[in-house]
Amino acid sequence: MKDVYLFSGFLGSGKTSMLTDVLRQFKEKGLKPAVIMNELGKLPFDSQAVGEDVPLKEMLEGCICCSGAEKTEAQIQSLLADEDFDVLIIETTGAAHPVEALDAVYSPLFAEQLNIKGIVTVADSKLWLQKESLTPQVRTLFLEQIRHAHLLLANKMDLLNDSEQGKVVFEMQGLNPNAFILQTTNGRVPLHLLESLQSSTQKSSNEIQSVHVGKQLQLSSRLIEFNHSFTQEQFEDWVRSLPSTVYRIKGYVPIEGISRPMLFQYAYGLVQWLPEYINMPPKVVMIGENIQHIHVIGDE
Structure with missing residues (x-):
């Protein structure tokens, strides 16, 4: 890395x-x-x-x-x-x-x-x-x-x-x-x-892999991986539930009934879905302030 x-x-x-x-x-x-x-x-x-x-x-x-x-x-x-x-x-x-x-x-x-x-x-x-x-x-x-x-x-x-x-x-x-x-x-x-700056990335799948995020890193990122599919409505409901400190989400989301993950982008409260013609890895990056403890869709 x-x-x-x-x-x-x-x-x-x-x-x-x-x-x-x-x-x-x-x-x-x-x-x-x-x-x-x-x-x-x-x-x-x-x-x-x-x-x-x-x-x-x-x-x-x-x-x-x-x-x-x-x-x-x-x-x-x-x-x-x-x-x-x-x-x-x-x-x-x-x-x-x-x-x-x-x-x-x-x-x-x-x-x-x-x-x-x-x-x-x-x-x-x-x-x-x-x-x-x-x-x-x-x-x-x-x-x-x-x-x-x-x-x-x-x-x-x-x-x-x-x-x-x-x-x-x-x-x-x-x-x-x-x-x-x-x-x-x-x-x-x-x-x-x-x-000496601490790492600002955090990776999560079904279980959040906890990493040390320095106190000084308010603006940070989080890599989220998915191991099962959602409906677009389920995913958008989760996005709408996020706090206003989440500024960006982008990546590829596995959607039920669609063979390849769709390209998803979120910014300023707006969402965008685009079809993807290559089988991309099902993961998104979230950017915001104090996001390391936010509940991820699919986590129990």
């Missing part, structure tokens, strides 16, 4: 500086990293920082969290099939909501091969002090990136005085009390802090 880190943060927050330094640290430790880099422009400016010896997949002219989700899955599959690497880093665009980014990474096709260690958000501390000047949409995204982080870098601390530094940390801690907040300059983060 390969460890995966999602790097989140606004454009100019210091994500690329952090990526460059983290890649150096992984190499010095003897680990081989791979990178998926999501950029909104046509030219891969940031990819020059990765280095020729690091397997790299790029997402140009698109967001990892929207129409690019399928491309992201294809890129991860390609890396798993063709490249030898130990750890995967996915750098999202500044426009990516953490839930959307995590959703794009998870696919029932390879979820068992990946161990999402967590979302590392780089926040511009100076921008935090000026957040009221942002448009409501941009400010909301900025706050959401911080709220869902598992490790939070309060970056550019060298541009603030002591009083401002204290204000930033206090307010960010109030917004996300579960994350470890590191005050940084130039996005420097010790590798041991990344590696």
